[in-house]
Amino acid sequence: MELYIHLPFCKAKCQYCDFNSYAGCDDATVFTYLAALNREIAFASKQYGEARIDTVYIGGGTPSMLDSKRITSLCRALNEHFDLSGVKEFSIEANPESITEEKLAAYSEAGINRISLGVQSLDDRNLKSVGRLHDSETAIEKIELAGRYFDNVSADVIIGLPYDSIELVKREISELAPRLKHMSVYQLTLEEGTPLKKRVDEGRVLLPDSDETADMTDAAVAALRERGLERYEVSNFARRGFESKHNMGYWTREEYIGLGAGSHSLLKTSDGSKPLAKEIRFANPKDLNAYIGGVNCVDSFDAIPRVEMSVLSEKDILNEQIMLGLRTSRGVDAKLTQGMIPKELERFFKREGDRIALTDRGIEVMNGILVRILPL
Template identity: 30%
Template sequence: MLAPSLSLYVHIPWCVQKCPYCDFNSHTLKSGLPEKEYVAHLLDDLAVDAARVKGREVTSIFIGGGTPSLFSAGSIETLLRGIRERIALHAQAEITLEANPGTVESERFIGFKQAGVNRISMGVQSFQQQHLSALGRIHDSQQALNAAHYAKQAKLRSFNMDLMHGLPQQSVQNALDDLDNAIAQHPPHLSWYQLTLEPNTPFYSKPPALPDDDVLWEIQQSGHQRLTAAGYHQYEISGYAKLGHECQHNLNYWRFGDYLGIGCGAHGKITDTKTGSIHRTVKVKHPRGYMQLGRDYLDSATPVATDDLPFEFFMNRFRLTEPCPIESLEQLTGIAAASKQMSVIDKSLQSSIQKGLLTQTSSHWQVTALGRRYLNTLLEHFV
């Protein structure tokens, strides 16, 4: 097995308020932020994880949440300096920080850049007040436009705008107006994804009225055409980018790379090339427990069962529009080309090809347009 590329995810769990659709590990801020204390724990957490990946270099960092932009530029600088002291970081590493348009101003973005951040990801979701209110967002349309202006003003390497469609009471025209507004800001990257109702969220327990399947399909088709015409290419199911601005951190996830996860409830995936095993890790979820002195940050470390590896590999790899090298399955999972398990996988692959969901050459697999539309159906072949 090869040692995959390695990324680092940092979770900052606090928000001004919890959105009704959000199932991430986030907590409404009720008092002052314990920035200094939490950063110290993050770095102690990393020191333990870094010992598991000695000799390996981190190629990207993603600081997510929650709302990381609630933290000061000084705290982010301390965090990034501490990361460099504990683990090797590639000189050109992509370093992303998530920001809520309702929590930033020009000087803050400039401060984040000076701290070492070179990419900002903004959770815009919509430019229309009725949809922002329905989603529980704390910003308005003008603040979203201001945030895009600040990101350009800061001259970051890149920035992303998150935009959602399939919102409560949203028409096709509503969705396309949002997309046109986002495109007009010229973000190098756009994450354009459909609202889903996740368990353990208010939207799941009391579902709002959402657009029907015909409306959703028209939104997706028309939106894709607009994005393509504007010079964006779809490199992942919900990821559109100008050439050279693909999110390297997300690409590493979907290419079945490894990643360390530090912070409350953060997930990680680590490959041990000596034993051929892959472990998924989860850190202690609640901030109080995470910052409790003397407690291990690790909540669980679970090996990925050999029988589950094909599904895990393809579930990630087939999100991408780029071809998947056939050799990468063995390189990243240890499943040998001549093994009995591979013969079972071959049957699933051939079934997918016959149904028009996949194509295969001597060196690559490629998900078809039909396969992207019915990705869940494609992945069911490998369960």
């Protein structure tokens, strides 16, 4: 089972960001949130404390903007309530401007063994234009600092930012990849309601078009491969053995518990007669006060008010297995897609033994393929 913990605080909101994160929260709000989170951890452990936890991921928001003692006590609470002795990967997200040597040492001391830094770009004009609080020099400096405390360092980059070009993407990969075990390379999504979307709609910002972004992504994939980081999922690249176990858990539909505002869980429950009779997915409310109030007014994990609760049908499960599995280079068991792939789409797939996966070209047009093959 995987554990995800959400810390939804940021210093400032980036122009493109639609994640559940809040800027400008005061200490009292952070304190109240962490108290509710501790309560949710305790409730979850009463129900799932015996489960074998494989990975833990502290994400955000910006976990690194909190004092290190907050992270240390969060890790202590997790250790007190769950058996983390079998945890293979314990990650935390950090932003370059707020991560420090003191925090890195505290994370390592607390049992965290992997850090993911939000670099986004190595062009200062890009960083400034989307409201990032660091510059490229700080990004490199903090990656190197993180490397002194963690063997497993990852960085996130976004492709499709205003000043992006193939040359820039190649330079980013050549500077970042040698210092990393893992990279996530996302194509920019222009999310509804974000300041960036508004500025683009008003013609105040010009972004690369989808063909240019696709060419930049191809250049990134090739440059990463040259430096030993293979694509193992649409947006994720790793040296062998450093694929994110936590994220692989999502794509292979392991059970996970998400704790904190807006976090999702997938739990497989038994009705006693058949094993794994039911799979349920649910989420916590995104709003901080709704989450805090919800956790504080109940006495058990099951009683916490949830949103988006659904019991998955067999068809839902099959759709998810295919949709998520085809994101990865391992693909899915070919039996799952038997009879679903029309002849004209076969060229986008590759088969190896009993597995079927998308080719690089197939990944580029993945959404179109899924619409055609899934039994929706």
